[in-house]
Amino acid sequence: MRREVLRGGALLGLTGVAGCASRAGGSDFAPVGRLLSEAVARGDVPGVVAAVGHDGRVVYRGVYGHRALLPVPEPQSWTTRFDMASLTKPTITALAVMQLWEQGTFALDQPVCRYLPEFARAGKAGITIRHLLTHYSGLPPDLELSTPWKGKDEAVRRVMDTRPDHPAGERFVYSDINFITLGLLVEALSGQTLDRYAALHILAPLGMVHSGFRPDAGLVPQIAPTQFDENHAILRGVVHDPTARRMGGIAGHAGLFSDADDMVLYARALLDRRAGRPSAFPLKRETLVLMTTPQQPAGRTDLRGLGWDIATHYSTPRGDLFPVGSFGHTGFTGTSLWMDPVSDSFVLILTNRVHPDGGHGRQIVQLRHDVATAAARALGIA
Template sequence: MMKKLLLSALLLCISSEARCEFPESLRRTLDSMIRESLHEKAFPGASLAIGNRDGILYARQYGTHDYSGECPVTAKSLFDLASCTKVLSVTFAAMRLYDEGRIHVLDPTGKYLPELSETPIGDISLRELLTHTSGLPPQVLYTPLVRNAEGGRMFSNKKSEAYPYRVGTDYYVAHHVAFDTLLLSRTPQAGWRQGADRLYVNPAVDTLLLRQIAGAYKPDRRGSYSYSDSNFLLLKMILERVSGRSLDALTEELFAELGCENTCYNPLQCHDKGDCMPTETDHILDRQTVQGYVHDELAALMGGVGGNAGLFSTAEDVARFCQMTLNGGRHADRQIVSSKTLDLFVSSPYAKENIWRGLGFDKRNPETDPLGGRQCFGHTGFTGTIFWIDAEAGIYMVLLTNAVHPTRLNNKLSSSRLRTRIWETLKPYYPALAARSSAERDGCD
C-alpha cells in the first residue's frame, strides 16, 4: 500500500513538473528567431525574458557584446534601454509622485516650472506631455553646440574626404568636429557634468535647450499625436523640481523596492565598463564607441540622466517591473504603485481621437497593430529594446539588444520586425504560459 502511495505521489510530481515546463516548441522557435537575427548581424547580442504574474518563465542570453565574439552576453550584461527610459524612469517616478498627491496630470507645466509660465508652452498639461499630444517639436536640436572645425557646413549629402562619416541616408558629417567651448569640453571642468569619456557639459545648456523647445513650439499641432523627446525633457525637470531629488536617485530607489540591483543611470559609477553593452561609434559629438555611457545625444547633454533615455538595465530587472504591473502595482507584499494610479497611466485618454497612447506607456491600435490591445502596453527603444505587457492575459516579454552597434544605420532589427514577431509568436501559447501560475501555486516549480 505504501509503495502504491509513493508511486502515485511520484507520478503526480512528474505530471506537475510537465505542466511547469516552458513549452519546448516555443523555446525552439524563439531561439531560432533570435539566432537567425544574430546570423544576419541585426545585433551582436541580446537578452530575452518571458514571464507572467508569478515571475520569469524563460530567460536566455544570446551572442556577444560586439562582433569580435570575445565577450558573451550574460544575465548581468547591462543594456542601454534608450526610450524605454520614458516609462521605466520618468513614468514610474511620476506614478509615485501622483500617488503621493504631489503632481496632478491635468496641471499646466508652468505650475511646476514657473520660468515657463509666461511662455506659450506654460499651459501645456502633464497629461499632454506624457501622451505626446503637446505640440512640442519632435526633436531637441543640439547641433548649435557643435560645428565643422574646418568651416563650412556640418553635414553634406555626399561622402568625401571632408565628410567621411555616414550618419543617415545620404547624410555625412564633417571629419573634424569642434565644440562650442562655452558649453562643451573634451576635458573635465568644475561643476560640469560628464556625458562620455571625452564629453563634459556646462549645465547652462539646459537654458539653451528650453529656449529651443519654446521657440519651435507649434500651437496648431497641440492635441495631435507627435512623438517627442522634448516632452520628457520637461517631465524630468518637473519631477526633479517637485521632489527636490535627481531623476536617477528617484528611479534607483523605485527599482530597489522591486529588489533590482542592476538598473541605473551612468552605470560606470558602480559597474565595470566590461559589464556594459557597447552601442554606436559616434561621430557627431565625437564620443568614439559609446560604452557605459548613454547612446542618446540629448541624454548625454543631461550628463547621462535623461528623461527620454539614459537608463541601463538587465532583462531580469525589467521583467520585475512588468511583473509588478501585472500584479496591480504590487511586488513582494508591498504596494509599489497604487492599482488606481497604474490603471490611469496605462489608459488611453484620447482613444476617441484614435490616439491610443497611454500616460508615458506606448499603446497601439487594438484593431490594426500586432502589438495592439486595450490591455497591452509597454515601450520600445532606439538601441533595439522592448518590453511589452498583456495585462488581460497576464503575460509579458522583454527583449534587449544593442542593434545600433557599431552604427545606427543598421536597420535589420526594425526591418525584420523581430520584436513584434516574438510577441505574435507568444499569443498562441497564452493558455500554457498563464497556466504556469496555477502550477506554481501547486508548489511544483
C-alpha cells in the same frame, strides 16, 4: 523572484552564434528562439537577451550571439547590462511623476508652467502635465543638435525656449522634449536629482540592484557597447542618446542602464500590482491602471497611457495576437518591453542593435513584432 531568475540565467551558456534558451512548462517557444538566433546570424543584431513571462513565472529565457563585436568579440550573457534608451521614459520618469501625483503634489491637467514658470515661454502656457505624458503637447521631437551645445543648464534653456509645432492636444507627436521636461518637473517637485529620486523611490523598493543612471566605471565590462561617438570612440557605459549625453547622462527621456534580471523584476511586479496581487511595485493599483489605459485627449485615435504606448504606429512590439489594451515601450538602442494584463504575460527583448555602426532600425522593428507574435502563440493567445 530574483533567485529564480538568476538560477535560470546561470543555465544559459553560448554555443556558437546561436546561443541557448530555456523554457518552463509545456509551451513551445522554439519559434521564438529561431527568430532570435536567425536575427543574430543575419547580423540584424550582434546579440540578444530575451524573456517571456506568464502567470507570475518566467517561461522562456534566451541568450544569443555577442555582447560586443568591437574592439574584440565578447559572448552575450544573461547578466549583460544594456542602455535602455527610451524605456527610461515609462519605467522611471512617468512612474516618478505618478508617485508625486499620488501624493497630491499636482493635478494631471494643470499647466506645466505652474511648477516650471519659464516653461510658459514661446507659446507653451497651455501645455499640461497630461499632454507631456501622452505626447500630445505639440512640441517637436527633440532639441536641436546641429550646434555643439553642452550641459544641463543649456538643455533647460533650450527646453524653455522651444516653440510648439502644433496646438496642445491636437495630435500625437512622440517627443523627447516632453520627457526631458517631466524629468525637470520631478526634480523641481521632489528636491532631488532624477537619478537620486529613481534610486531611492523606484529601484530600491523593487530590488533592482543592477540598474541606474551613469554606471560606475567598474561595471563597464558588463555593459553592452553601442556605437561610435563623435570622437570615434565606442560608447560603453555612456548613454547613447546624444541629447541625454550632452546633459551629462541623466535625463527624463533616456539614461537608464539595466539588465534582464531587473527588467523581469519590474515587469512581474507591475503585472502583480495591476492584478491586485502582493507586489513591491511602488504605486497604488488604481494609479497604475490609470497609467496603462488610454489617457489621450478625447476623440484622438492614437492611444497612449501616461508614459506607456498602447496603440500607435510605435506599437509593433504588441505583435499580431496580444490585444489592444496591452501596453509597452521601446528603446532606440534595441530594447523593448510589452505587457498584457489580460493574459498576465510580458515579452522582454534586450539588444544593442546600434552596435557598432548605428544601423538595423527596420530589422529590430520587425523582430519585436515577430517575437511577440510567436510568444503569444506559444502562450495560446489568439
